[in-house]
Amino acid sequence: MKILSFPLLLLFMFAGYAAEAQKGLEGAWEGSMTVGGIYSDKALPMQLYLTMEGNRVKGRSYVQLPDGSTLRMDLTGKLWGDMSISLVETAFAGDSFNEVMPEFNRQYQISFKADLWNPELSGFWQEVTRETFGEKRRRGRMKLVRQKVKGV
Numbered sequence: 001m002k003i004l005s006f007p008l009l010l011l012f013m014f015a016g017y018a019a020e021a022q023k024g025l026e027g028a029w030e031g032s033m034t035v036g037g038i039y040s041d042k043a044l045p046m047q048l049y050l051t052m053e054g055n056r057v058k059g060r061s062y063v064q065l066p067d068g069s070t071l072r073m074d075l076t077g078k079l080w081g082d083m084s085i086s087l088v089e090t091a092f093a094g095d096s097f098n099e100v101m102p103e104f105n106r107q108y109q110i111s112f113k114a115d116l117w118n119p120e121l122s123g124f125w126q127e128v129t130r131e132t133f134g135e136k137r138r139r140g141r142m143k144l145v146r147q148k149v150k151g152v
Contacts, residue, residue, distance in 0.1 A: 024052065024114065025050055025052055025057065025079060025085070025112055025114075026050055026051055026052050027049070027050065027146060027147070028047065028048070028049050028146070028147035029047065029048040029049075029050065029121055029144040029145065029146055029147060030045075030046070030047045030048075030144055030145065030147045031045075031046055031047075031121070031142065031143045031144030031145055032044060032045055032046055032142070032143065032144075033046045033063065033125060033140055033141065033142040034140035034141045034142070035138075035140050036140070037138075037139065037140065038124065038139055038140055038141055040140065044063055044064055044065065044066070045063070045064040046061065046062065046063050046064070046142060046144065047061070047062040047144075047147070048060070048061050048062075048075070048121070048144060049062075050075075052079070055078055055079045055080070056076070056077075056078060056079075057075070057076065057077045057078060057079055057085060057087060058074075058075065058076055059074075059075045059087070060072060060073065060074055060075060060093055061073045061075055061089065072092075072093035073089040073090075073091065073092060073093055073105070073106075074089070074090050074091040074092075074093050075087045075088065075089055075090065075108075076088060076090050077108070079112070083111065083112045083113075083114060084109065084110065084111055084112065084123075085108070085109075085110040085111075085112055085121070085123075086107070086108070086109060086110075087107065087108040087110065088105070088106075088107045088108075088128065089105040089106050089107070089128070090105075104127045104128065104129070104138065105127075105128040106125045106126065106127060106128065107125065107126055107128050108123060108124070108125045108142070109123050109124050109125075110122065110123035110124075110142070111123050118145070119145070119146045120143070120144070120145055121142070121143070121144040121145075122141075122142065122143045122144075123141070123142055124139060124140070124141055124142070125139060125140055125141075125142055126138070126139035126140075127139065
């Protein structure tokens, strides 16, 4: 009985560690989003901060614009069973230090790769407009990784 209990103890210790290390979707993510079309190579730095309530996702996006200013938008959406995420920008998050108004709102379709060591968000964004298939509808790609905590 003692011989069997030691491997079980190790298994439960590892499972607890893995569950703690797998933070899920919540937290800070950083990477980039392309502008100028889905085939464009022009990218802007982007960060997302996400929280979860059940399968509902809330958060804020931060996009560094070419002039050095930062566009901040509030987001809401849903995490689906296949680990895909749909997000929509719901409000401009301006304050006395942020007067950059967006030209348009975006919606995001993101795939969440919930890897233990290298979690990743990748997908597409598109302009929210009534012209779903309009030629001038703006869209792009995005790819983000979990933000590294300094000193850990």
